[in-house]
Structure formats: C-alpha cells, structure tokens
Amino acid sequence: MKVVVCIKQVPDTKGGVKFNPDGTLDRAAMMTIMNPDDKAGVEAALRLKDQYGAEVTVVTMGLPKAEDVLREAMAMGADKGVLVTDRVLGGADTWATSQTLAGALRNMEYDLIITGRQAIDGDTAQVGPQISEHLNIPVISYAQNLKIEGDSVIVERQYDDRYHVLKAKMPCLITALAELNEPRYMTPGGIFDACKAELTVWGRADLKDVEDSNLGLKGSPTQIAKASDKVRKGAGEKVALDPAEAVDYIVGKLKEKHVI
Amino acid sequence: MNLEEYKGVYVFAQQVDNIVNSIAFELIGKGKDLAADLGTEVTAVLVGSGVKGLADELAEYGADRVIVVDDPELKEYRTEPYAHALSSVIEKYKPEIFLVGATAIGRDLGPRVSARIHTGLTADCTQLDIGDFPLNPVPGKEQKHNQLLMTRPAFGGNTIATIACPDFRPQMATVRPGVMQKKERQAGVKANIEEFNPGFTPNHNYVEILEVVKAVSETVDIMDAKILVSGGRGMGNAENFKILEDLAEVIGGTVSCSRAVVDAGWKPKDLQVGQTGKTVRPNVYFAIGISGAIQHLAGMEESDIIIAINKDDTAPIFDVADYGLVGDLNKIVPALTEKLRAELASKN
Numbered sequence: 157m158k159v160v161v162c163i164k165q166v167p168d169t170k171g172g173v174k175f176n177p178d179g180t181l182d183r184a185a186m187m188t189i190m191n192p193d194d195k196a197g198v199e200a201a202l203r204l205k206d207q208y209g210a211e212v213t214v215v216t217m218g219l220p221k222a223e224d225v226l227r228e229a230m231a232m233g234a235d236k237g238v239l240v241t242d243r244v245l246g247g248a249d250t251w252a253t254s255q256t257l258a259g260a261l262r263n264m265e266y267d268l269i270i271t272g273r274q275a276i277d278g279d280t281a282q283v284g285p286q287i288s289e290h291l292n293i294p295v296i297s298y299a300q301n302l303k304i305e306g307d308s309v310i311v312e313r314q315y316d317d318r319y320h321v322l323k324a325k326m327p328c329l330i331t332a333l334a335e336l337n338e339p340r341y342m343t344p345g346g347i348f349d350a351c352k353a354e355l356t357v358w359g360r361a362d363l364k365d366v367e368d369s370n371l372g373l374k375g376s377p378t379q380i381a382k383a384s385d386k387v388r389k390g391a392g393e394k395v396a397l398d399p400a401e402a403v404d405y406i407v408g409k410l411k412e413k414h415v416i
Numbered sequence: 417m418n419l420e421e422y423k424g425v426y427v428f429a430q431q432v433d434n435i436v437n438s439i440a441f442e443l444i445g446k447g448k449d450l451a452a453d454l455g456t457e458v459t460a461v462l463v464g465s466g467v468k469g470l471a472d473e474l475a476e477y478g479a480d481r482v483i484v485v486d487d488p489e490l491k492e493y494r495t496e497p498y499a500h501a502l503s504s505v506i507e508k509y510k511p512e513i514f515l516v517g518a519t520a521i522g523r524d525l526g527p528r529v530s531a532r533i534h535t536g537l538t539a540d541c542t543q544l545d546i547g548d549f550p551l552n553p554v555p556g557k558e559q560k561h562n563q564l565l566m567t568r569p570a571f572g573g574n575t576i577a578t579i580a581c582p583d584f585r586p587q588m589a590t591v592r593p594g595v596m597q598k599k600e601r602q603a604g605v606k607a608n609i610e611e612f613n614p615g616f617t618p619n620h621n622y623v624e625i626l627e628v629v630k631a632v633s634e635t636v637d638i639m640d641a642k643i644l645v646s647g648g649r650g651m652g653n654a655e656n657f658k659i660l661e662d663l664a665e666v667i668g669g670t671v672s673c674s675r676a677v678v679d680a681g682w683k684p685k686d687l688q689v690g691q692t693g694k695t696v697r698p699n700v701y702f703a704i705g706i707s708g709a710i711q712h713l714a715g716m717e718e719s720d721i722i723i724a725i726n727k728d729d730t731a732p733i734f735d736v737a738d739y740g741l742v743g744d745l746n747k748i749v750p751a752l753t754e755k756l757r758a759e760l761a762s763k764n
Contacts (some may be wrong), residue, residue, distance in 0.1 A: 331693035377536030
C-alpha cells in the first residue's frame, strides 16, 4: 500500500505572532512549522505504515527552504520526500496549487492521498478537495478516524452536529483534522537519517498533464485586490477592583447599555 | 469563456434532514444587496431528496427564484452527487456569482465544484461588495467594473485580504455563517420554482454511507444567542463551569467556550468560539478566564459589548474588551450572579 501526504510549511501564527512597530505583521520574525492538520495527516499515514507496512511519501510545494518540513516528516518516519519548487509556480491560489500538486501526484503511485484539512496561514481548506477533483478520485474531508478494509478506506467524517461513517474505494483522498491523532515526535535516529536523506526535487518540467495556463500567479483565477493588517477596535476601559466593586461596575455598565 | 453570458446571483440553499440551514437565508439576504447593485435577481439552489416543499421558505426570505434539484441520491450529503448537482446547475444557468456557506458541507462542496468548472473560489468570506478591479485604475491594465470583491481574514485573523475573480465565472465564495444579515421573513411571498434534474448515476466517486451518527445536544446554538457567557482555560476545570451556567441562567444567556476548553475535554466542540469554532456576535459577550488568542478574537470581536474578566492584566482579551476587569473570576462571577439575581428580582 502506498500513501502520499501533502504537507505545507507555514508561519507559526499560534502564540508567536509578531508585529512591526507600525502594527503590521512581522513575517520575517515568525517561526515556520509544519502545518498542524498536515502533521496529523503524516501521523495517520505512519500508523498505516505501522499497521499495514504502507510506504509513506511526503510531498510539498514551496520555496527551497520548505525541505525542512519534508525532513521533519521523514524524521517522524516517512520513507520519501518530494519537493516541488519552481519560480513559475509562485503566487498560486488554491486552483493553481491544486493543479501543481495533481501534476506531481500523477507521477507517483498512490492508494491513498492525505492532506491536512486546512493550513493555518490561508485557512481555505480548498486544496485537498480540488486535488481530488483534478485526479478524478473520491474525497472524504474532515476525517476524524480512519481504517483500511480490503481495497476501501472507512472514515468517520465530521459535520457540525453529527458524523458519517463513509466507505470509499481506493485510490481516494482524505483531508485530516488535527483532532485525528496526536502526532509522534521525531526520533534522534530519524532526525539523523532525515538530515542525510536524499530528497526528490521537481520543477515545472516534472509535472504531468498540466497546462502552463493553470500554474502560478498567471494561472490563478483569484487575484488579490487589497491586503491589509486587520484593524481591531481599540481596547475599552480596564479596571482592577475588589470583587464587590467589580460586580457593581459590571452591573452599572449593563444598566447603562440597557442590557438589564 | 464569454463573461457576458453569466447573469444573476445564485446561492446554495443548504438543508440537512430537510431543514434549511440558517446560512441559506443569510446568503439570500446578502445576495439581495449584491443583486440590487447589479440590477439582477437572486436564485436559491435547493438540493436534496423530497425538498421541494422548502422552496416557499426561501422565497419568504427573499429568493426571487428557486431551482430545485431533487433526487433520492441526494438524501444525505455526499460530495460527488452534490458537486454534480451544483456544477450542472452552473453549466446550464450560467450564474455570475455563486455563494456557498462556509459550513462543514459548503467547505467540502465549494472546492470540488470550483475545480470541476474551472473558476476561482474565495474561502470563508466575511464581507462581499460589488466594485471595480483593480480597485484603482492601473496604467496598461483594464479596470473591470461590477466585480464581486470578496473580503476574508487570513493568517489566523491577523490580516484581511480582498479578492476578485475577474476573468472566470461564476465568481464563487464560501461565506462564514453568522456574519451576513438575513432579510426579514415576509410570509406568503412566492418565488418562481423550477425543477432541474441532471441525472445521477453512481460512479467510483460516490462514497457509501455506512452510518449516520448524530450528536445528542440540547444546547442552544451559540450563534443564535444574544448573550454569551464564555469560559476559557482560566476556569481551571470542567466542574467550575457551573458558575458560568448560573450566571447565564440569571441573565438569559448561553455558555460557550474557547478552544483550550474543548481541547481539555471540558466542553463539546459545538460550544467553541473562534477561528476553528464558530463566529459569534451577540449583544453581550462575557470572556471569563479567556486570555484571547488571536484565533479566539477572530470569532467574537464583532460582539456589541465585550466584558472580560481575567487575573492577568496583560491578557490580549483586554485589547478588544469594552469593559475589562482584572481580578479573580472565582470571586467576581458568583457575586455578579447574586447581584444580578437580586437586581432582576426587584424589577419584576
């Protein structure tokens, strides 16, 4: 069984958000990490490796430095890493990104493709389902549990107030929630091996059955009209009072605003 | 692609168990504004099995026309037949704009449809406008008018971007639930109802549903609550939420929570406010023992009045709170509940 996991290197927005003196986001000062949902996807694939001896390949599209997340996944136990990087692929929206990854995946053997549900920088949750459409395979997104039965995958698929237990014939694509599992740590031996491991690096010419008109900034149907840092409403009053005064203060405000 | 052929604002009228989701009415509401700017109409696309009877409700909330795709294959939501239904509607009717709720269903369906028909899709929009693209004239580049400008937060709510889709149709967006306003319901208003069935032949992309497991929940949807009493990690443990429930009961509110509380297993996910939970904007939001991670703020900062209680006076929640109290929630909250109980009793 062959499993390919699509992963992304993202700025760490959780806790480590840094601002410039003018209030804009200081991206250079932010650490990069493997996207958390993608890491859950890697873990899910590694469990299939433990259980069924699956071969696990991780693939990422990004700048050359994105090889860090491939090596991290390999230090966790992934067998192979593929970096898709090329200047002409830059500026891609989810359409062009999914076209790029589909072009890479057409060169690979897979029974199961796993992507994270969404990346914490873009939060779109679109690339996984779009890849599945380009490859004409079924998709099950928001997987919260996963098992293999013969040539099918059985997945618990989360909705707002319910979940469906779904069965799809492989090959298929699932998108993983961070809640799917607790990703394992890298092992010292794994880190050592991953540092030395040979990565496969592909450029535009290595993508299969993709038109230039579907790649990069030029192949992106959506275009940015404007981007700005979020303007937050300013802080209001902040008081430190003993509990009895605090209660009077809150009740006073609720009356003033006609809440009570 | 001849962009001129594409006309009208279409919305996906999501239903589950033949109950229309509130997002459908919100999309119709926003769709009406966009349609007025464009001089066109709003069409709701209703997909399911035995759902035709729901069309009147969509009309009463403002849909000018309802396209009903009714087929037994559409009884429970599954990606493939629903994607087939929507892409067939788009191919036949050629809408200019197609809006889908950014629900668990919409965020699965939208990308599959947009990939099938080759257009752009902007995720999780919080604002939609009609305007020019580029926003200001750029020498040597055509400025297109009457474009859908789709605004959304990114980087965990740290930035906002406005996106256009100038060269492809329809212009597609998923829209965050709870953000757009529905129009007032007008009883008895009728819409043109049109039935359309593109044919559903199961293929390898159809997944099999083995089981549907519904969560048993008696709680009010936090997105509908006027007053939310929200607790965070600072509550200390699950049992301590009792003091929030008491406060909520006295003031007529509902208890919600931050992600840390869900991660700790103290409260279920459907009570979670924030980027990966629900977006709320109640009249009053009590943030109690919530530090205010940026992802949490993204889900509640539009609340009318934010009252924060936290012992850490550097907590980011104070940056958005109208009234911030630095102090011990375990002393303040029970005392507040008693005081409010007395106040409200004296009023009646």
